[in-house]
Amino acid sequence: MNRLKCIKSMVDKCSTAADIGTDHGYVAEMLLKEGICEKVIATDLNEGPLNRAKEHLSSVKLSDKCDFRLGSGLTVLNEGEADAIIIAGMGGDLISEIIETSKDTAMKAKQLILQPMTAVDNLRRYLSEHGFEIIDENIVREYNHFYFIIKAKKGLAKKEDEIYYEISRILLNKKEPLMLDYINKVLNTNKKIISSLEKTDNTEYNIKIESLKKKNKKIKELIK
Numbered sequence: 001m002n003r004l005k006c007i008k009s010m011v012d013k014c015s016t017a018a019d020i021g022t023d024h025g026y027v028a029e030m031l032l033k034e035g036i037c038e039k040v041i042a043t044d045l046n047e048g049p050l051n052r053a054k055e056h057l058s059s060v061k062l063s064d065k066c067d068f069r070l071g072s073g074l075t076v077l078n079e080g081e082a083d084a085i086i087i088a089g090m091g092g093d094l095i096s097e098i099i100e101t102s103k104d105t106a107m108k109a110k111q112l113i114l115q116p117m118t119a120v121d122n123l124r125r126y127l128s129e130h131g132f133e134i135i136d137e138n139i140v141r142e143y144n145h146f147y148f149i150i151k152a153k154k155g156l157a158k159k160e161d162e163i164y165y166e167i168s169r170i171l172l173n174k175k176e177p178l179m180l181d182y183i184n185k186v187l188n189t190n191k192k193i194i195s196s197l198e199k200t201d202n203t204e205y206n207i208k209i210e211s212l213k214k215k216n217k218k219i220k221e222l223i224k
């Protein structure tokens with residue numbers, strides 16, 4: 001399954017969905033075409049991408065079901081207006097910032113579907129520690145890149161063991177086969193960093209080397 005299809009598959013049937021950072025409008029198109037929602041609020045920070053979405057959705061005759069809004073994150077939504085909020089294709093830190101800026105709006109949505117391009121660990125940490133519960137996760141691979149799609153909703157703030165921010169507990173429990181490939185990639189990347197730091201013979205890196213070795217040991221324990 002590709003990234004966009006997986007995002008769509010994780011959205012529960014609802015009345016109104018908001019596609020934040022819509023760009024080409026493909027997420028909005030899929031949701032409407034498959035009847036997952038009746039209306040989409042398609043938003044973007046920039047005029048160029050928003051116009052692209054307008055053109056595309058009008059070419060597939062769906063623009064009458066879309067409300068196009070220019071502006072940052074969830075600030076263009078009224079509280080409770082969207083049952084589902086989708087924020088995909090942005091950095092994990094930006095997604096956290098967008099949610100934190102309009103926390104009440106995010107908490108009122110029944111489902112947040114989040115797909116970070118980077119810093120997935122920071123996003124999981126932000127959600128868990130700031131009153132959101134991660135209720136589902138999926139992993140997909142396109143070429144050599146792994147993407148995580150997170151479904152979250154209002155919950156109780158709690159601190160997780162740090163390792164589960166990096167290696168999703170939900171995906172481990174699901175025994176998702178792609179997770180093993182992802183974990184091996186993480187282990188190998190860490191090993192390469194350890195060996196290049198060791199080669200420098202610089203004692204300043206000892207702490208970093210030790211922490212990476214500890215992390216790899218912990219990750220291996222998770223998949224035993």
Ligand SMILES: C[S@@+](CC[C@H](N)C(=O)[O-])C[C@H]1O[C@@H](n2cnc3c(N)ncnc32)[C@H](O)[C@@H]1O
Binds near residue numbers: 020043044
């Ligand atoms: C890489 S595209 C992702 C498009 C689509 N969501 C996807 O997943 O394929 C990122 C889009 O987010 C928009 N964007 C960046 N920061 C934003 C913000 N703070 N609020 C809304 N849109 C933003 C950009 O203008 C761009 O169109």
